[in-house]
Amino acid sequence: MRNQKLVPKVEILHRETSGSRRSSYKVTAFGKTRNQKILISGNEAIAEAAVQAGCRFYAGYPITPQNEIPAYMAKRMPGIGGVFIQSESELAAISMVMGASAAGARAMTSSSSPGISLKQEGISYIAGAELPAVIVNVMRAGPGLGNIWPAQSDYFQAVKGGGHGDYHNIVLAPSSAQEAFDLTMFAFDLADKYRNPVMILSDGMSGQMMEPIVIPEDRKNLLSGICCLTSEKKWAVTGCKDRLPNLVASFRMCLGDTEKLNQHLQGKYKQILADEQRCESVGIDEAEIIIVAYGIMARIAKGAIKTLKAKNIKVGLIRPITLWPFPETQITQILKHRLGRVKYFLVVEMSYGQMVEDVRLAVNGKAKVEFLGRAGGGVPTEEEIIKRLEVISDKL
Amino acid sequence: MTEKIIIAGSGGQGIMVMSKFLSNLAVEAGRFTTYLPAYGAEVRGGTAHCMVIISDEEIYSPLIDKVDALIVMNAPSLVKFEGRLKKGGALFLNKSLINIKPKRNDLQVSEIPFTAIAQETGNVKCANTVALGAYLGYKKIASAKQTDVVLAKMLEGLSREIIAVNKKAFERGMAYGK
Numbered sequence: 001m002r003n004q005k006l007v008p009k010v011e012i013l014h015r016e017t018s019g020s021r022r023s024s025y026k027v028t029a030f031g032k033t034r035n036q037k038i039l040i041s042g043n044e045a046i047a048e049a050a051v052q053a054g055c056r057f058y059a060g061y062p063i064t065p066q067n068e069i070p071a072y073m074a075k076r077m078p079g080i081g082g083v084f085i086q087s088e089s090e091l092a093a094i095s096m097v098m099g100a101s102a103a104g105a106r107a108m109t110s111s112s113s114p115g116i117s118l119k120q121e122g123i124s125y126i127a128g129a130e131l132p133a134v135i136v137n138v139m140r141a142g143p144g145l146g147n148i149w150p151a152q153s154d155y156f157q158a159v160k161g162g163g164h165g166d167y168h169n170i171v172l173a174p175s176s177a178q179e180a181f182d183l184t185m186f187a188f189d190l191a192d193k194y195r196n197p198v199m200i201l202s203d204g205m206s207g208q209m210m211e212p213i214v215i216p217e218d219r220k221n222l223l224s225g226i227c228c229l230t231s232e233k234k235w236a237v238t239g240c241k242d243r244l245p246n247l248v249a250s251f252r253m254c255l256g257d258t259e260k261l262n263q264h265l266q267g268k269y270k271q272i273l274a275d276e277q278r279c280e281s282v283g284i285d286e287a288e289i290i291i292v293a294y295g296i297m298a299r300i301a302k303g304a305i306k307t308l309k310a311k312n313i314k315v316g317l318i319r320p321i322t323l324w325p326f327p328e329t330q331i332t333q334i335l336k337h338r339l340g341r342v343k344y345f346l347v348v349e350m351s352y353g354q355m356v357e358d359v360r361l362a363v364n365g366k367a368k369v370e371f372l373g374r375a376g377g378g379v380p381t382e383e384e385i386i387k388r389l390e391v392i393s394d395k396l
Numbered sequence: 397m398t399e400k401i402i403i404a405g406s407g408g409q410g411i412m413v414m415s416k417f418l419s420n421l422a423v424e425a426g427r428f429t430t431y432l433p434a435y436g437a438e439v440r441g442g443t444a445h446c447m448v449i450i451s452d453e454e455i456y457s458p459l460i461d462k463v464d465a466l467i468v469m470n471a472p473s474l475v476k477f478e479g480r481l482k483k484g485g486a487l488f489l490n491k492s493l494i495n496i497k498p499k500r501n502d503l504q505v506s507e508i509p510f511t512a513i514a515q516e517t518g519n520v521k522c523a524n525t526v527a528l529g530a531y532l533g534y535k536k537i538a539s540a541k542q543t544d545v546v547l548a549k550m551l552e553g554l555s556r557e558i559i560a561v562n563k564k565a566f567e568r569g570m571a572y573g574k
Contacts, residue, residue: 037423039416039431065435148436209458210416210431212423296458303456382457 037214043068043207045177046136046200047076049184050108052215055134056082057100057107059093061115064148065204066138069110090115094122094135101131102248104236106188110136112204113154114145116162123197124163128250128261132191134184135169136200138207141377149377150204152295155354158201159324166262168269170198170276171323173294177211183321190276192233194268201323203350205379206296272325279327280319283309284334287316288341289392292331292359293348294320297380301348304385313393316342323355328362335366342367344392348380349373397427397452399535400460404445404477405469405490410524413550414467415446417528418537421546422450425538430458443472450537465535467527469510471496478503488530488573490523506530508572514565519558522565529566533573 040048047069050058058073070086077084083100087093093109100107111119116137126133137158141151158171170190174180180202187198237246252258280298283305284290293301298319305315318334320327334342345367347356356371363369372388374380401418405411415431422429432447447460465486468474471494478498481487487503492511508530514523532543547566551559 039420039423039429204435205432205458208433208435210419212429300457300459306456379459381459381461383461 037212039210039212040177040181041068041208041210042174042177042180042202043138044072045180045213046110046184046202046207047072048215049181050106050134050188051076051080051082053106053185053188055106055108055188056080057097057105058083058109059085059087059096059100059107060109060111061087061090061093063112063115065140065150065207066110066112066136068207069136069138090118091122094119094126097133097135098122098126098129098131101126101133102129102237104233104238106132106134106192108134108136110138112138112140112148113142113151114140116154116157120157120163122163123169124161124165124167125250126197127163127167127169127265128165129248130195130265131197131248132188132195133197134187134191134200135197136184136202139201139203141375147377148204150206150296150350150379151375151377152201152203152297152350153352153354153375154201155323155349155351158199159326159358167265168196168272168324170194170196170272170325171201172198173201173321173323174206175295175298175319176206176213177209178213179321180206181213181215194272195235196268196272201295203295209296276322277325277327277329278321279330280321281316281330282319283314283316284318285316285338286314287338288314288396289344289346289389290316290318290334290342291346291348291385291389292318292320292355294323294355297348297350300380300382301385303382304389307382307386308389311390313389315389320355326355326358326362328358331359331362332364335363339366343396345369346385346388346392347371347373348385349375350379351375397450398455399450399465399537400463401448401450401465401467401531402445402460402463402477402480403448403467403469404443404473405524406472407442407444409444409469410521411444411446411469414524414528415448417546417550418448418450418531420549421532421538421543424542424546427452427537428455430455432458443476445473445477465531467531468494469523469527470494474498486531486534488527488534490527492523506534506573508569510569513568513572517564517568518561519565522562525562525565526569526572529569529571530573531569533570535573 060070073084097107097109139151139154141147141149142153172183174183191198291301347359353371360369403414419429419431428451430449434445449455462482463480467488469490483502487505490510491507492509510523510526513526514520
């Protein structure tokens with residue numbers, strides 16, 4: 001790891017918190033399993049990927065259904081010279097992540113919906129201070145304390161801001177344990193590249209579900225291909241002996257400075273919008289109806305599409321992998337090439353209609369956009385999707 | 397092949413361990429699998445269930461509507477999940493703790509005293525291992541060699557005595573399932 005130089009600060013913290021650098025946890029466990037299939041939950045896949053991406057600082061506060069992440073980090077971090085802190089609150093956790101990131105460490109926190117609401121102030125500060133950080137939201141049902149069942153009701157919060165100010169998180173939505181692993185590694189690279197918070201938007205079902213994954217030996221095959229090869233963070237506050245001090249802050253007193261920062265941020269977001277849109281498309285060339293769904297919902301939709309294929313109903317799927325930037329280019333391209341032939345978009349979400357707004361903006365009236373959703377722990381079933389598609393198909 | 401299984405019982409009976417075993421076995425056999433636990437307030441004495449899918453094709457939804465096989469370790473689980481079985485589906489029930497009969501007559505029912513057999517083999521906690529053996533005696537998910545590999549992996553780190561009891565319990569169950 002080239003940014004090893006920045007780690008010593010973290011190690012001191014570690015000695016203070018746990019007393020000894022020895023750990024009974026076997027770190028070798030994963031060294032042997034490269035390129036082999038292992039059974040792992042979505043939550044643990046995120047945690048292990050973070051470790052392998054060089055994350056050496058994790059702070060979090062417990063909440064179901066994401067507890068496997070802090071539990072895993074608590075076991076894993078001491079053995080590799082990393083820091084695990086179960087903080088006194090979600091606010092403290094995100095602030096600690098901000099501090100660790102300012103000091104140059106790859107840092108992560110995780111929580112579930114109500115806890116993520118509490119972190120919003122910190123996320124806004126991180127965006128304002130232009131710090132890289134990875135924040136995991138394993139979504140559960142809301143509003144309020146809601147319950148522990150899976151939901152996708154935090155889409156607006158994740159992609160439209162959540163905290164105050166004109167900022168954006170980069171938001172990634174895995175739909176399998178394998179993708180949870182791959183996208184988490186990618187998240188750290190994106191965060192460093194743009195010095196911006198990156199959110200992994202998972203849900204209770206994806207987090208709890210176990211699936212086989214392969215931890216690839218060759219990192220070049222990962223989405224980013226540059227994992228753990230980040231350059232030294234010259235902006236980090238690592239002690240200024242023999243150099244001018246660095247300043248990391250989101251507070252700018254001089255009139256005009258904050259406007260300048262905002263202009264700079266907008267430039268950065270424009271570049272992210274142009275370069276980082278990602279989605280999976282299935283059966284688009286033939287489709288008369290296109291389902292748009294993300295995360296676990298997209299998988300359930302794939303099952304419905306398979307059934308309908310047998311009935312000769314032509315349905316395709318767009319599965320956004322980046323929720324911000326939303327893959328609007330893919331939608332506009334499809335409409336450009338297949339205008340009039342794609343007649344309907346059906347957006348399926350575990351919410352009462354959030355991503356559907358971004359789909360409507362991208363479709364821009366060139367096709368009809370319908371919505372199917374349930375929330376509060378309810379998950380639209382394959383049968384419900386099929387039924388709805390059959391109704392739409394009759395209108396074609 | 398696509399096999400959809402629900403395993404249910406009370407918290408502490410090893411429902412999640414059984415389910416993990418099946419998913420691990422599927423991985424060992426090179427098949428696709430998903431393991432989806434009910435992650436509510438599953439504590440000892442409460443209810444616990446888990447959905448496992450094993451398939452030769454990519455699995456989309458991990459949720460199960462109709463199941464091919466149902467393993468129930470206590471009476472409330474039978475009442476709750478009996479209706480989810482497909483017509484002709486396989487029902488494995490723990491005769492030791494279930495003194496009611498299934499309502500449906502269109503199922504393949506195996507009533508096996510999992511808990512009593514576990515007691516006989518030396519450890520009542522192995523009832524889940526007996527049930528696992530019984531199910532795998534009926535349904536071939538993997539080869540005997542692959543099953544041994546997963547059994548060894550799942551029991552790794554336990555005392556020699558516990559490993560021996562579990563292996564015996566597994567074989568006893570297997571004989572029932574065949």
